[in-house]
Amino acid sequence: MEEKQIKPELLKQQQIPQIIPAPRNFTLMVLGQVVSIMGSALLRFALSLFVLDQTGRADIFATLLAVSSIPLIAGPFGGAIADRFNRRNLMVIYDFTSSGIAFVLFFLLWRGNNSILLIGLIMTCLSFISAMYNPTVSASIPLLVAEQKIEKANGIVNAVQSLGSVLAPILGSLLYGYLPIDRLIFISFIAFFLSAVMELFIHIPFEKGTMEGNLAKVIINDLKEGFIYVRKEPFIYKSVLLAAALNMLVTPLLVVAVPAILRLVMNSSEAMYGLGNGLIGLAMVFGALTIGFFTKKLRFANVYLWLLGLSVLILPIMAAVLPIVLSTGNLWPFLILMSGAIPISMLISILSIFLISKVQRKTPNAQLGKVMAIIMAAAQCSLPLGQLLYGKLLDTFETQLFLPLLFITLLLVFVSLIAKVGFKNIVED
Template sequence: MQDLNKMNSCFNKNFNLIVLGQIVSILGSSLLRFGLSTYILDTTGRADIFAALYAISSIPLLFSPIGGAIADRFNRKNLMVIFDFISSVIIFTFICLLSTLNNSIILIGVIMVLLSIISSMYQPTVQASIPLIANEKDLEQANGIVNGISSLSSMFAPVLGGLLYGLIGIKMLLIVSCIAFFLSAVMEMFIHIPFNKRKVNGSIVSTIVSDMKEGFSYVIKQSYISKAMILAASLNLFLTPFLLVGIQYILRITMHSSNNMYGIGIGIIEFSSVLGALSIGLFAKK
């Protein structure tokens, strides 16, 4: 009973390790995204190529429902370790190929797609793990902390990335990201997340498809959730591309911002997400 109470505490060892792993993993991912976007803009100077790569790398986010179904069927701790380790291996391979292949833009596109697929699987796994290690009364606070960590990492990564990009270059920035993913995988090995294996009816593929259908059916029936999804999709369709593509092009190409000022500019934009995450705890109860 004592162990169960400890597990249900919001700020126990398992929750702290997930938060720490999130900091390292998301910081590495954000540094990588900033470094690659800056490299593409500096190399090509063209917004259309940058936008095309961003669009292509965003397509795998449609795999998120599959990631949620997989998280419900497999050990979530093992999934997080595997995802971070694979990300580290992909970046290491990219570093090795970067100096041998002539057309690095195509290679960057492939790498961004692969990492985006993993990210679409990784985030649902983390989010689904929080209710298992946090007390129900602390669930809103725990989710707010996890989302806040994500936003804070995304905010500080451009500032840090701008400094590192100018000092050590793209290759060393890739090495830092590779190490970050590897360290995150190592830390996640020490997390204990309760796992009750659910019965599988038929093959694992048919079971996951059935779970996805059940999930979509539930979402459609819940008016609040479906409306929230439509609102989020609309914002991401019309507003996010301008922020992620248009403003970065204006800062880097039109205004010829330095590495530091470019990173600070992107970091200020990300700060709005931090304010939103921090305000959840204040407004949710009202």
């Protein structure tokens, strides 16, 4: 299938008339995201705490997260579909489907089926939908805001996602001790359903392209075209590799290691567990909302310094799990742990928005869904590996957790040195 090549500059000029009415549509999309992400974050929080309490084992918890993340490799297919179909309609379909899955889980838990295997299956289905959903949202942003506001728009969307990580643990920790797990799942069902209804009122510019052959053949050809485009653009494929490295080494630190340390090592209460996760999410929100300030200072050439900063911030987390610190009680280990985890969360948010915004600026709309999906898929493919790695390390070095954290720190230093060389010749906007 041949497609007429249009220069990105000309394509952006052609889109200018479509961007004018976008603020209202962007606001509606953000509101829908608020509700949907709150439901999703509450669901993940409730299930993660439920699994930890049911099993009491960090390795099972990490394995469940890793296995349920495998469908995220379907992201490129979601991106290819987002470039072929109306993105508003796709978001509506995905949220309605998520609400249906959440209702099924609610019904089964209500009937007393507490199988960990069942929970893993449900989380896997929701991960598949997320893999299709996320590139659709990311590819819609440049069509709903002016080019000079892309970083700010990405910051808002990222802040909304992080806000769910803040409010859901706080709300979840308050409700978890008073409401059965099935009631919390029902709240998530309502959230997904309301989000889908809100999205029905969004208008996203869409021009249906021609398709030669059946849909499967067209999608495969589109995917091939997307991978070729990514490979030809150095700043994109290097961004992909960096995103994968961060998701393998740093993200599991926040989603596996810190929760396991709080719950299993420090024996934190539901309130402290929720507070810790909430503060980490709040740091993501702060990073996202201040992206405009930091993007003036962040360049490809100095990304390695930010990575070195991340490695240094792991040291307080190492200190928090030392036996001498743990012997002081719960408060000091918690404060020391958060002194590292909070700024790490903030820096990860800033780096993610920086990379995504750069890619969105330079990618034509016809390729945007596929390119964003490839980046997300690469990052998400590395996430299960990181989760399994952390789970195994935490289980193996149960009484000496500072050792695996030191190992991760050294790996991150190595990645920063590679980034220094790899991004040295990248031309900025």
